[in-house]
Amino acid sequence: MTITIRPAVPADIPTILRFVRELAAYEREPDAVEATEAMFQExxxxxxxxxxxxxxxxxxxxxxxxxxxxxxxxxxGRRGLWLEDLYVTPEARGSGAGGALLQALAQVALDRGCPRLEWTVLDWNTPALDFYRAKGALPQDEWTTQRVTGEALRRLAGQAA
Structure with missing residues (x-):
């Protein structure tokens, strides 16, 4: 069966949120999703x-x-694209959907004059790492992701605890 790729529309928000929750469960963080349909709408x-x-x-x-x-x-001196999430349902893995999504996203990058398409992958997610390597992605091992959240973010902003 043919795989089609299209931009999301507002009616897709429940599906997107379901996919986000499924991805969070796969990434061993099932309770971490705070997003709501209203947040995605905005x-x-x-x-x-x-x-x-x-x-x-x-x-x-x-x-x-x-x-x-x-x-x-x-x-x-140019914009790039950051891939925050790529997810294919378990029953559709191996169908070519992930590759089709990456190909479409690469085309968006080229159409918009973006010289980079970047993302992060959990270091234990071997299937994803293997998939991305097969598509030509290279690790940026000299860079580490840093994150400040919660109380540390408030302290950094100079807000009292």
């Missing part, structure tokens, strides 16, 4: 969208998604 389709989604479908059924947004490189 973030994806509000007056100043923060991200975009491509959906993969087969036989009229959504089987995966890629959520992405623009970054900016001071070194290149």
């Amino acid at each position: 973030a994806l389709f509000g007056p100043s969208p923060a991200a975009e989604v491509l959906l993969a479908a087969q036989g009229g059924l959504s089987i995966g998604f890629a959520l992405f947004f623009h970054t900016f490189s001071t070194w290149t």
Whole structure:
């Protein structure tokens, strides 16, 4: 069966949120999702969208998604694309949906003049690492991701505990 890729529309929000929850469970963080349909409505389709989604479908059924947004490189002086999440339902893995989503996202990057498409992968997720290597992705081992959240974020902002 043919896989189709299309941009998400507001009616897709429940599916997107379901996929996000399924991905969180796969990544061993099932209770970490705080997002709501209203939050996705604002973030994806509000007056100043923060991200975009491509959906993969087969036989009229959504089987995966890629959520992405623009970054900016001071070194290149141009925007790039950051792939926040790529997810294909377990029963559709191996169908080519992940590759089709990546290919479509690469085309978006080229169409928009973006010299980079980047993302992170959990170091234990061997199937994903193998998949990305097969697509030509290279690890950026000299860089580490840093994150500040919660109380540490408030302290950094100078807010009292």
